[in-house]
Amino acid sequence: MNSSADTSKIPVKNIYYMLAYAWDHPHESRMIDVYGEDEKDIINLLSKILILKVRSLIKRGFYREYTPVREESGVIRGKVLFKESFEKFSYKKGKMHIKHEEFTDDILHNQLIKATLLRLSMYEHLEKEYYEDLKRMLMYFRSISRIELKPKFFNQVTLHRNNQHYRFILNICQFISENVLLHEGSGESAFNDFSRDHMKMARLFENFVKNFYRREHPESNARSETLDWGAIGEKNEYLPLMHTDISMIVENQKYIIDTKFYQHGLLEFKGKEIIRSGHLYQLYAYLENDRRKRNGDKAVGILLYPRVYQSFHFNYEIQGFHMKICSVDLAENWRDIERRLKGILSKADALNINN
Missing domain, CATH: 3.40.1350 (Trna Endonuclease; Chain: A, domain 1)
Structure with a gap:
Protein backbone atom coordinates (compact mmCIF):
# COMPACT_ATOMS: atom_id res chain seq x y z
CA MET A 1 0.00 0.00 0.00
CA ASN A 2 1.38 3.39 -1.03
CA SER A 3 -0.18 6.81 -1.31
CA SER A 4 -0.15 9.86 -3.58
CA ALA A 5 -3.16 9.60 -5.89
CA ASP A 6 -5.38 12.54 -6.86
CA THR A 7 -8.79 11.61 -5.43
CA SER A 8 -10.74 14.63 -6.68
CA LYS A 9 -12.28 12.62 -9.54
CA ILE A 10 -13.71 9.87 -7.32
CA PRO A 11 -17.49 10.42 -6.89
CA VAL A 12 -18.73 10.74 -3.32
CA LYS A 13 -21.05 7.76 -3.77
CA ASN A 14 -18.10 5.57 -4.83
CA ILE A 15 -16.21 6.55 -1.68
CA TYR A 16 -19.29 5.44 0.27
CA TYR A 17 -19.34 2.07 -1.48
CA MET A 18 -15.65 1.62 -0.70
CA LEU A 19 -16.34 2.44 2.95
CA ALA A 20 -19.21 -0.08 3.06
CA TYR A 21 -16.85 -2.82 1.83
CA ALA A 22 -13.96 -1.71 4.05
CA TRP A 23 -16.30 -1.89 7.07
CA ASP A 24 -17.36 -5.36 5.88
CA HIS A 25 -20.96 -4.26 5.23
CA PRO A 26 -21.22 -4.48 1.43
CA HIS A 27 -24.93 -5.31 1.67
CA GLU A 28 -25.50 -1.80 3.03
CA SER A 29 -24.32 -0.39 -0.30
CA ARG A 30 -27.16 -2.23 -2.00
CA MET A 31 -29.86 -1.68 0.62
CA ILE A 32 -29.57 2.09 0.44
CA ASP A 33 -30.05 3.58 -3.01
CA VAL A 34 -27.41 6.27 -3.49
CA TYR A 35 -27.37 6.10 -7.27
CA GLY A 36 -28.18 9.48 -8.71
CA GLU A 37 -27.28 11.23 -5.46
CA ASP A 38 -25.13 14.31 -5.86
CA GLU A 39 -24.19 15.15 -2.29
CA LYS A 40 -21.75 18.00 -1.72
CA ASP A 41 -19.45 15.79 0.39
CA ILE A 42 -19.22 12.37 2.01
CA ILE A 43 -20.46 13.74 5.34
CA ASN A 44 -23.80 14.80 3.84
CA LEU A 45 -24.18 11.41 2.18
CA LEU A 46 -23.32 9.56 5.40
CA SER A 47 -25.69 11.86 7.31
CA LYS A 48 -28.52 10.78 5.05
CA ILE A 49 -27.66 7.12 5.54
CA LEU A 50 -27.20 7.52 9.31
CA ILE A 51 -30.61 9.18 9.60
CA LEU A 52 -32.22 6.24 7.78
CA LYS A 53 -30.43 3.68 9.95
CA VAL A 54 -31.11 5.44 13.28
CA ARG A 55 -34.75 5.93 12.32
CA SER A 56 -34.97 2.16 11.87
CA LEU A 57 -33.18 1.68 15.19
CA ILE A 58 -35.72 3.87 16.99
CA LYS A 59 -38.59 1.79 15.59
CA ARG A 60 -36.84 -1.39 16.69
CA GLY A 61 -36.00 -0.02 20.13
CA PHE A 62 -32.65 0.88 21.66
CA TYR A 63 -30.40 -1.89 22.85
CA ARG A 64 -30.24 -2.10 26.67
CA GLU A 65 -27.74 -3.55 29.12
CA TYR A 66 -27.41 -4.05 32.84
CA THR A 67 -25.11 -1.37 34.25
CA PRO A 68 -23.83 -1.02 37.83
CA VAL A 69 -25.44 1.74 39.91
CA ARG A 70 -24.27 3.05 43.30
CA GLU A 71 -26.71 5.23 45.21
CA GLU A 72 -28.05 6.23 48.61
CA SER A 73 -31.59 4.93 48.93
CA GLY A 74 -34.29 4.14 51.43
CA VAL A 75 -35.20 1.03 49.41
CA ILE A 76 -32.81 -1.86 49.96
CA ARG A 77 -31.96 -3.76 46.78
CA GLY A 78 -28.81 -5.33 45.50
CA LYS A 79 -25.73 -5.16 47.73
CA VAL A 80 -25.64 -2.95 50.83
CA LEU A 81 -22.40 -0.95 51.15
CA PHE A 82 -22.07 -0.82 54.93
CA LYS A 83 -18.77 1.03 55.04
CA GLU A 84 -20.01 3.96 52.93
CA SER A 85 -23.34 3.98 54.76
CA PHE A 86 -21.72 4.33 58.21
CA GLU A 87 -19.05 6.79 57.06
CA LYS A 88 -21.73 9.11 55.66
CA PHE A 89 -24.27 8.44 58.43
CA SER A 90 -26.89 7.35 55.90
CA TYR A 91 -28.63 5.22 58.51
CA LYS A 92 -29.55 8.39 60.44
CA LYS A 93 -31.63 9.43 57.42
CA GLY A 94 -33.23 6.01 57.15
CA LYS A 95 -31.18 5.21 54.10
CA MET A 96 -28.26 3.04 53.06
CA HIS A 97 -25.68 3.13 50.31
CA ILE A 98 -26.38 0.29 47.91
CA LYS A 99 -24.94 -1.20 44.75
CA HIS A 100 -27.21 -2.81 42.16
CA GLU A 101 -27.65 -3.29 38.43
CA GLU A 102 -30.08 -1.35 36.30
CA PHE A 103 -31.39 -2.44 32.88
CA THR A 104 -31.02 0.74 30.84
CA ASP A 105 -30.56 2.12 27.33
CA ASP A 106 -28.25 4.84 28.70
CA ILE A 107 -25.14 2.95 27.58
CA LEU A 108 -22.09 3.78 25.49
CA HIS A 109 -23.59 2.45 22.22
CA ASN A 110 -26.47 4.93 22.36
CA GLN A 111 -24.39 7.71 23.91
CA LEU A 112 -22.02 7.63 20.94
CA ILE A 113 -24.90 7.80 18.49
CA LYS A 114 -26.37 10.79 20.33
CA ALA A 115 -22.98 12.53 20.42
CA THR A 116 -22.60 11.96 16.67
CA LEU A 117 -26.04 13.37 15.89
CA LEU A 118 -25.18 16.44 17.96
CA ARG A 119 -21.86 16.85 16.16
CA LEU A 120 -23.58 16.60 12.77
CA SER A 121 -26.20 19.15 13.80
CA MET A 122 -23.34 21.66 14.21
CA TYR A 123 -21.78 20.89 10.82
CA GLU A 124 -21.86 24.20 8.96
CA HIS A 125 -22.38 22.65 5.50
CA LEU A 126 -25.08 20.16 6.44
CA GLU A 127 -28.14 20.16 4.18
CA LYS A 128 -31.10 21.88 5.85
CA GLU A 129 -33.41 18.85 5.52
CA TYR A 130 -30.85 16.67 7.32
CA TYR A 131 -30.49 19.27 10.06
CA GLU A 132 -34.26 19.22 10.63
CA ASP A 133 -34.27 15.40 10.67
CA LEU A 134 -31.49 15.37 13.27
CA LYS A 135 -33.35 17.79 15.54
CA ARG A 136 -36.45 15.60 15.50
CA MET A 137 -34.42 12.44 15.99
CA LEU A 138 -32.57 13.80 19.03
CA MET A 139 -35.87 14.00 20.92
CA TYR A 140 -35.79 10.19 21.18
CA PHE A 141 -32.39 10.42 22.90
CA ARG A 142 -33.50 12.61 25.82
CA SER A 143 -32.90 9.80 28.34
CA ILE A 144 -29.43 9.14 26.93
CA SER A 145 -26.51 10.91 28.59
CA ARG A 146 -24.49 13.40 26.58
CA ILE A 147 -20.82 12.53 26.25
CA GLU A 148 -17.88 14.04 24.41
CA LEU A 149 -17.39 12.47 20.99
CA LYS A 150 -13.92 10.93 21.05
CA PRO A 151 -12.67 8.25 18.61
CA LYS A 152 -11.12 6.25 21.49
CA PHE A 153 -14.58 5.53 22.96
CA PHE A 154 -15.48 3.36 19.95
CA ASN A 155 -12.83 0.84 21.00
CA GLN A 156 -14.67 0.39 24.30
CA VAL A 157 -17.95 -0.73 22.69
CA THR A 158 -18.75 -4.44 22.91
CA LEU A 159 -20.68 -5.92 19.99
CA HIS A 160 -22.16 -9.41 19.91
CA ARG A 161 -25.06 -11.36 18.44
CA ASN A 162 -27.73 -9.37 20.27
CA ASN A 163 -26.52 -5.95 19.13
CA GLN A 164 -24.87 -6.63 15.76
CA HIS A 165 -27.33 -4.23 14.14
CA TYR A 166 -25.36 -1.41 15.80
CA ARG A 167 -22.09 -2.21 14.01
CA PHE A 168 -22.70 -0.34 10.74
CA ILE A 169 -24.25 2.63 12.54
CA LEU A 170 -21.22 2.88 14.84
CA ASN A 171 -18.86 2.56 11.84
CA ILE A 172 -20.50 5.67 10.40
CA CYS A 173 -20.38 7.43 13.78
CA GLN A 174 -16.69 6.66 14.18
CA PHE A 175 -15.92 7.97 10.70
CA ILE A 176 -17.77 11.18 11.49
CA SER A 177 -16.01 11.52 14.86
CA GLU A 178 -12.65 11.33 13.07
CA ASN A 179 -13.50 13.67 10.20
CA VAL A 180 -15.95 16.30 11.44
CA LEU A 181 -13.92 18.62 13.63
CA LEU A 182 -15.50 20.96 16.16
CA HIS A 183 -14.33 24.58 16.07
CA GLU A 184 -13.46 25.55 19.63
CA GLY A 185 -15.93 28.09 21.03
CA SER A 186 -17.79 28.67 17.75
CA GLY A 187 -20.50 26.03 18.13
CA GLU A 188 -19.83 24.90 14.56
CA SER A 189 -17.94 22.02 13.04
CA ALA A 190 -16.14 21.54 9.73
CA PHE A 191 -15.30 18.51 7.61
CA ASN A 192 -11.68 17.41 7.56
CA ASP A 193 -11.86 16.28 3.90
CA PHE A 194 -11.23 12.56 4.15
CA SER A 195 -10.90 12.17 0.38
CA ARG A 196 -7.88 14.48 0.36
CA ASP A 197 -6.05 12.54 3.06
Whole structure:
Protein backbone atom coordinates (compact mmCIF):
# COMPACT_ATOMS: atom_id res chain seq x y z
CA MET A 1 0.00 0.00 0.00
CA ASN A 2 1.38 3.39 -1.03
CA SER A 3 -0.18 6.81 -1.31
CA SER A 4 -0.15 9.86 -3.58
CA ALA A 5 -3.16 9.60 -5.89
CA ASP A 6 -5.38 12.54 -6.86
CA THR A 7 -8.79 11.61 -5.43
CA SER A 8 -10.74 14.63 -6.68
CA LYS A 9 -12.28 12.62 -9.54
CA ILE A 10 -13.71 9.87 -7.32
CA PRO A 11 -17.49 10.42 -6.89
CA VAL A 12 -18.73 10.74 -3.32
CA LYS A 13 -21.05 7.76 -3.77
CA ASN A 14 -18.10 5.57 -4.83
CA ILE A 15 -16.21 6.55 -1.68
CA TYR A 16 -19.29 5.44 0.27
CA TYR A 17 -19.34 2.07 -1.48
CA MET A 18 -15.65 1.62 -0.70
CA LEU A 19 -16.34 2.44 2.95
CA ALA A 20 -19.21 -0.08 3.06
CA TYR A 21 -16.85 -2.82 1.83
CA ALA A 22 -13.96 -1.71 4.05
CA TRP A 23 -16.30 -1.89 7.07
CA ASP A 24 -17.36 -5.36 5.88
CA HIS A 25 -20.96 -4.26 5.23
CA PRO A 26 -21.22 -4.48 1.43
CA HIS A 27 -24.93 -5.31 1.67
CA GLU A 28 -25.50 -1.80 3.03
CA SER A 29 -24.32 -0.39 -0.30
CA ARG A 30 -27.16 -2.23 -2.00
CA MET A 31 -29.86 -1.68 0.62
CA ILE A 32 -29.57 2.09 0.44
CA ASP A 33 -30.05 3.58 -3.01
CA VAL A 34 -27.41 6.27 -3.49
CA TYR A 35 -27.37 6.10 -7.27
CA GLY A 36 -28.18 9.48 -8.71
CA GLU A 37 -27.28 11.23 -5.46
CA ASP A 38 -25.13 14.31 -5.86
CA GLU A 39 -24.19 15.15 -2.29
CA LYS A 40 -21.75 18.00 -1.72
CA ASP A 41 -19.45 15.79 0.39
CA ILE A 42 -19.22 12.37 2.01
CA ILE A 43 -20.46 13.74 5.34
CA ASN A 44 -23.80 14.80 3.84
CA LEU A 45 -24.18 11.41 2.18
CA LEU A 46 -23.32 9.56 5.40
CA SER A 47 -25.69 11.86 7.31
CA LYS A 48 -28.52 10.78 5.05
CA ILE A 49 -27.66 7.12 5.54
CA LEU A 50 -27.20 7.52 9.31
CA ILE A 51 -30.61 9.18 9.60
CA LEU A 52 -32.22 6.24 7.78
CA LYS A 53 -30.43 3.68 9.95
CA VAL A 54 -31.11 5.44 13.28
CA ARG A 55 -34.75 5.93 12.32
CA SER A 56 -34.97 2.16 11.87
CA LEU A 57 -33.18 1.68 15.19
CA ILE A 58 -35.72 3.87 16.99
CA LYS A 59 -38.59 1.79 15.59
CA ARG A 60 -36.84 -1.39 16.69
CA GLY A 61 -36.00 -0.02 20.13
CA PHE A 62 -32.65 0.88 21.66
CA TYR A 63 -30.40 -1.89 22.85
CA ARG A 64 -30.24 -2.10 26.67
CA GLU A 65 -27.74 -3.55 29.12
CA TYR A 66 -27.41 -4.05 32.84
CA THR A 67 -25.11 -1.37 34.25
CA PRO A 68 -23.83 -1.02 37.83
CA VAL A 69 -25.44 1.74 39.91
CA ARG A 70 -24.27 3.05 43.30
CA GLU A 71 -26.71 5.23 45.21
CA GLU A 72 -28.05 6.23 48.61
CA SER A 73 -31.59 4.93 48.93
CA GLY A 74 -34.29 4.14 51.43
CA VAL A 75 -35.20 1.03 49.41
CA ILE A 76 -32.81 -1.86 49.96
CA ARG A 77 -31.96 -3.76 46.78
CA GLY A 78 -28.81 -5.33 45.50
CA LYS A 79 -25.73 -5.16 47.73
CA VAL A 80 -25.64 -2.95 50.83
CA LEU A 81 -22.40 -0.95 51.15
CA PHE A 82 -22.07 -0.82 54.93
CA LYS A 83 -18.77 1.03 55.04
CA GLU A 84 -20.01 3.96 52.93
CA SER A 85 -23.34 3.98 54.76
CA PHE A 86 -21.72 4.33 58.21
CA GLU A 87 -19.05 6.79 57.06
CA LYS A 88 -21.73 9.11 55.66
CA PHE A 89 -24.27 8.44 58.43
CA SER A 90 -26.89 7.35 55.90
CA TYR A 91 -28.63 5.22 58.51
CA LYS A 92 -29.55 8.39 60.44
CA LYS A 93 -31.63 9.43 57.42
CA GLY A 94 -33.23 6.01 57.15
CA LYS A 95 -31.18 5.21 54.10
CA MET A 96 -28.26 3.04 53.06
CA HIS A 97 -25.68 3.13 50.31
CA ILE A 98 -26.38 0.29 47.91
CA LYS A 99 -24.94 -1.20 44.75
CA HIS A 100 -27.21 -2.81 42.16
CA GLU A 101 -27.65 -3.29 38.43
CA GLU A 102 -30.08 -1.35 36.30
CA PHE A 103 -31.39 -2.44 32.88
CA THR A 104 -31.02 0.74 30.84
CA ASP A 105 -30.56 2.12 27.33
CA ASP A 106 -28.25 4.84 28.70
CA ILE A 107 -25.14 2.95 27.58
CA LEU A 108 -22.09 3.78 25.49
CA HIS A 109 -23.59 2.45 22.22
CA ASN A 110 -26.47 4.93 22.36
CA GLN A 111 -24.39 7.71 23.91
CA LEU A 112 -22.02 7.63 20.94
CA ILE A 113 -24.90 7.80 18.49
CA LYS A 114 -26.37 10.79 20.33
CA ALA A 115 -22.98 12.53 20.42
CA THR A 116 -22.60 11.96 16.67
CA LEU A 117 -26.04 13.37 15.89
CA LEU A 118 -25.18 16.44 17.96
CA ARG A 119 -21.86 16.85 16.16
CA LEU A 120 -23.58 16.60 12.77
CA SER A 121 -26.20 19.15 13.80
CA MET A 122 -23.34 21.66 14.21
CA TYR A 123 -21.78 20.89 10.82
CA GLU A 124 -21.86 24.20 8.96
CA HIS A 125 -22.38 22.65 5.50
CA LEU A 126 -25.08 20.16 6.44
CA GLU A 127 -28.14 20.16 4.18
CA LYS A 128 -31.10 21.88 5.85
CA GLU A 129 -33.41 18.85 5.52
CA TYR A 130 -30.85 16.67 7.32
CA TYR A 131 -30.49 19.27 10.06
CA GLU A 132 -34.26 19.22 10.63
CA ASP A 133 -34.27 15.40 10.67
CA LEU A 134 -31.49 15.37 13.27
CA LYS A 135 -33.35 17.79 15.54
CA ARG A 136 -36.45 15.60 15.50
CA MET A 137 -34.42 12.44 15.99
CA LEU A 138 -32.57 13.80 19.03
CA MET A 139 -35.87 14.00 20.92
CA TYR A 140 -35.79 10.19 21.18
CA PHE A 141 -32.39 10.42 22.90
CA ARG A 142 -33.50 12.61 25.82
CA SER A 143 -32.90 9.80 28.34
CA ILE A 144 -29.43 9.14 26.93
CA SER A 145 -26.51 10.91 28.59
CA ARG A 146 -24.49 13.40 26.58
CA ILE A 147 -20.82 12.53 26.25
CA GLU A 148 -17.88 14.04 24.41
CA LEU A 149 -17.39 12.47 20.99
CA LYS A 150 -13.92 10.93 21.05
CA PRO A 151 -12.67 8.25 18.61
CA LYS A 152 -11.12 6.25 21.49
CA PHE A 153 -14.58 5.53 22.96
CA PHE A 154 -15.48 3.36 19.95
CA ASN A 155 -12.83 0.84 21.00
CA GLN A 156 -14.67 0.39 24.30
CA VAL A 157 -17.95 -0.73 22.69
CA THR A 158 -18.75 -4.44 22.91
CA LEU A 159 -20.68 -5.92 19.99
CA HIS A 160 -22.16 -9.41 19.91
CA ARG A 161 -25.06 -11.36 18.44
CA ASN A 162 -27.73 -9.37 20.27
CA ASN A 163 -26.52 -5.95 19.13
CA GLN A 164 -24.87 -6.63 15.76
CA HIS A 165 -27.33 -4.23 14.14
CA TYR A 166 -25.36 -1.41 15.80
CA ARG A 167 -22.09 -2.21 14.01
CA PHE A 168 -22.70 -0.34 10.74
CA ILE A 169 -24.25 2.63 12.54
CA LEU A 170 -21.22 2.88 14.84
CA ASN A 171 -18.86 2.56 11.84
CA ILE A 172 -20.50 5.67 10.40
CA CYS A 173 -20.38 7.43 13.78
CA GLN A 174 -16.69 6.66 14.18
CA PHE A 175 -15.92 7.97 10.70
CA ILE A 176 -17.77 11.18 11.49
CA SER A 177 -16.01 11.52 14.86
CA GLU A 178 -12.65 11.33 13.07
CA ASN A 179 -13.50 13.67 10.20
CA VAL A 180 -15.95 16.30 11.44
CA LEU A 181 -13.92 18.62 13.63
CA LEU A 182 -15.50 20.96 16.16
CA HIS A 183 -14.33 24.58 16.07
CA GLU A 184 -13.46 25.55 19.63
CA GLY A 185 -15.93 28.09 21.03
CA SER A 186 -17.79 28.67 17.75
CA GLY A 187 -20.50 26.03 18.13
CA GLU A 188 -19.83 24.90 14.56
CA SER A 189 -17.94 22.02 13.04
CA ALA A 190 -16.14 21.54 9.73
CA PHE A 191 -15.30 18.51 7.61
CA ASN A 192 -11.68 17.41 7.56
CA ASP A 193 -11.86 16.28 3.90
CA PHE A 194 -11.23 12.56 4.15
CA SER A 195 -10.90 12.17 0.38
CA ARG A 196 -7.88 14.48 0.36
CA ASP A 197 -6.05 12.54 3.06
CA HIS A 198 -3.99 10.25 0.85
CA MET A 199 -2.86 7.89 3.59
CA LYS A 200 -6.46 7.32 4.71
CA MET A 201 -7.59 6.82 1.12
CA ALA A 202 -4.72 4.37 0.53
CA ARG A 203 -5.82 2.31 3.55
CA LEU A 204 -9.42 2.53 2.38
CA PHE A 205 -8.44 1.31 -1.11
CA GLU A 206 -6.53 -1.65 0.33
CA ASN A 207 -9.31 -2.66 2.75
CA PHE A 208 -11.98 -2.21 0.09
CA VAL A 209 -10.17 -4.49 -2.38
CA LYS A 210 -9.44 -7.07 0.33
CA ASN A 211 -13.03 -7.26 1.54
CA PHE A 212 -14.40 -7.17 -2.01
CA TYR A 213 -12.48 -10.34 -2.87
CA ARG A 214 -13.31 -11.85 0.52
CA ARG A 215 -17.01 -11.42 -0.26
CA GLU A 216 -16.79 -12.48 -3.90
CA HIS A 217 -14.67 -15.52 -3.03
CA PRO A 218 -15.57 -16.56 0.56
CA GLU A 219 -13.37 -19.64 0.27
CA SER A 220 -10.30 -17.53 -0.60
CA ASN A 221 -9.47 -16.44 2.97
CA ALA A 222 -8.38 -13.05 1.59
CA ARG A 223 -6.14 -11.46 4.21
CA SER A 224 -2.87 -9.72 4.91
CA GLU A 225 -0.08 -12.25 5.34
CA THR A 226 3.33 -12.10 7.03
CA LEU A 227 6.14 -13.71 5.03
CA ASP A 228 9.47 -14.88 6.41
CA TRP A 229 12.72 -13.58 4.94
CA GLY A 230 14.38 -16.91 5.58
CA ALA A 231 17.36 -14.98 6.93
CA ILE A 232 20.16 -16.45 9.04
CA GLY A 233 22.00 -14.06 11.32
CA GLU A 234 22.50 -12.77 14.82
CA LYS A 235 20.31 -9.64 14.56
CA ASN A 236 17.26 -10.79 12.64
CA GLU A 237 15.09 -8.49 14.74
CA TYR A 238 16.47 -5.57 12.69
CA LEU A 239 14.91 -6.93 9.52
CA PRO A 240 11.66 -5.19 8.51
CA LEU A 241 8.47 -7.22 8.58
CA MET A 242 7.24 -8.45 5.22
CA HIS A 243 3.45 -8.01 5.05
CA THR A 244 1.39 -8.56 1.92
CA ASP A 245 -1.60 -6.30 1.40
CA ILE A 246 -3.76 -9.19 0.21
CA SER A 247 -3.05 -12.93 -0.03
CA MET A 248 -5.75 -15.33 -1.15
CA ILE A 249 -6.41 -18.62 -2.93
CA VAL A 250 -9.08 -18.82 -5.65
CA GLU A 251 -9.70 -22.11 -7.48
CA ASN A 252 -6.42 -23.56 -6.20
CA GLN A 253 -4.42 -20.57 -7.45
CA LYS A 254 -2.77 -18.28 -4.91
CA TYR A 255 -2.72 -14.54 -5.56
CA ILE A 256 -0.62 -11.88 -3.84
CA ILE A 257 -2.00 -8.38 -4.46
CA ASP A 258 -0.19 -5.19 -3.57
CA THR A 259 -2.37 -2.07 -3.74
CA LYS A 260 -0.67 1.21 -4.66
CA PHE A 261 -2.45 4.54 -4.37
CA TYR A 262 -0.54 6.76 -6.81
CA GLN A 263 -1.61 9.65 -8.99
CA HIS A 264 0.54 8.24 -11.79
CA GLY A 265 0.75 4.45 -11.68
CA LEU A 266 3.48 4.52 -14.30
CA LEU A 267 6.68 6.53 -13.96
CA GLU A 268 8.05 8.78 -16.70
CA PHE A 269 11.69 7.98 -17.42
CA LYS A 270 13.72 9.44 -20.31
CA GLY A 271 10.62 10.39 -22.25
CA LYS A 272 8.72 7.13 -21.82
CA GLU A 273 6.48 5.54 -19.22
CA ILE A 274 7.74 2.58 -17.22
CA ILE A 275 6.54 0.50 -14.29
CA ARG A 276 7.91 1.69 -10.96
CA SER A 277 10.90 -0.53 -10.23
CA GLY A 278 10.51 -0.39 -6.44
CA HIS A 279 6.97 -1.74 -6.69
CA LEU A 280 8.06 -4.54 -9.01
CA TYR A 281 10.97 -5.51 -6.73
CA GLN A 282 8.64 -5.56 -3.73
CA LEU A 283 6.12 -7.81 -5.48
CA TYR A 284 8.90 -10.13 -6.66
CA ALA A 285 10.23 -10.39 -3.07
CA TYR A 286 6.74 -11.44 -1.90
CA LEU A 287 6.43 -14.05 -4.64
CA GLU A 288 9.91 -15.51 -4.12
CA ASN A 289 9.55 -15.81 -0.34
CA ASP A 290 6.07 -17.27 -0.73
CA ARG A 291 7.46 -19.84 -3.23
CA ARG A 292 10.13 -20.91 -0.73
CA LYS A 293 7.51 -21.15 2.02
CA ARG A 294 5.25 -23.35 -0.13
CA ASN A 295 7.98 -25.65 -1.47
CA GLY A 296 8.01 -24.33 -5.01
CA ASP A 297 4.32 -23.56 -5.61
CA LYS A 298 4.07 -20.18 -7.31
CA ALA A 299 1.53 -17.44 -6.66
CA VAL A 300 0.34 -14.90 -9.22
CA GLY A 301 1.45 -11.38 -8.30
CA ILE A 302 -0.71 -8.32 -8.94
CA LEU A 303 0.15 -4.63 -8.59
CA LEU A 304 -3.18 -2.77 -8.45
CA TYR A 305 -3.47 1.00 -8.87
CA PRO A 306 -6.48 3.32 -8.98
CA ARG A 307 -6.78 4.85 -12.44
CA VAL A 308 -6.28 8.61 -12.41
CA TYR A 309 -4.65 9.74 -15.64
CA GLN A 310 -4.16 6.46 -17.45
CA SER A 311 -5.55 2.94 -17.61
CA PHE A 312 -3.26 -0.03 -18.05
CA HIS A 313 -3.19 -3.79 -17.78
CA PHE A 314 0.09 -5.59 -18.36
CA ASN A 315 0.88 -9.30 -18.09
CA TYR A 316 4.42 -10.61 -17.66
CA GLU A 317 6.25 -13.83 -16.95
CA ILE A 318 9.22 -12.82 -14.79
CA GLN A 319 11.59 -15.42 -13.37
CA GLY A 320 8.84 -18.00 -13.74
CA PHE A 321 6.24 -15.85 -11.92
CA HIS A 322 3.12 -14.53 -13.60
CA MET A 323 2.73 -10.84 -12.71
CA LYS A 324 -0.03 -8.39 -13.57
CA ILE A 325 0.21 -4.63 -13.35
CA CYS A 326 -3.34 -3.21 -13.49
CA SER A 327 -5.44 -0.16 -12.79
CA VAL A 328 -9.09 0.21 -11.78
CA ASP A 329 -11.01 3.40 -12.51
CA LEU A 330 -12.69 4.48 -9.27
CA ALA A 331 -14.61 7.20 -11.11
CA GLU A 332 -16.59 4.66 -13.15
CA ASN A 333 -20.07 3.34 -12.48
CA TRP A 334 -19.86 1.01 -9.50
CA ARG A 335 -20.96 -2.05 -11.47
CA ASP A 336 -18.06 -1.45 -13.89
CA ILE A 337 -15.65 -1.29 -10.96
CA GLU A 338 -16.97 -4.64 -9.69
CA ARG A 339 -16.62 -6.21 -13.15
CA ARG A 340 -13.07 -4.87 -13.45
CA LEU A 341 -11.96 -6.35 -10.12
CA LYS A 342 -13.54 -9.69 -10.98
CA GLY A 343 -11.87 -9.70 -14.40
CA ILE A 344 -8.40 -9.19 -12.96
CA LEU A 345 -8.54 -12.72 -11.53
CA SER A 346 -9.89 -14.39 -14.67
CA LYS A 347 -7.95 -17.44 -15.84
CA ALA A 348 -8.35 -16.41 -19.47
CA ASP A 349 -6.46 -13.23 -18.67
CA ALA A 350 -3.78 -15.19 -16.82
CA LEU A 351 -3.09 -17.32 -19.88
CA ASN A 352 -2.93 -14.35 -22.26
CA ILE A 353 0.61 -13.33 -21.34
CA ASN A 354 1.48 -11.49 -24.52
CA ASN A 355 -1.34 -8.92 -24.36
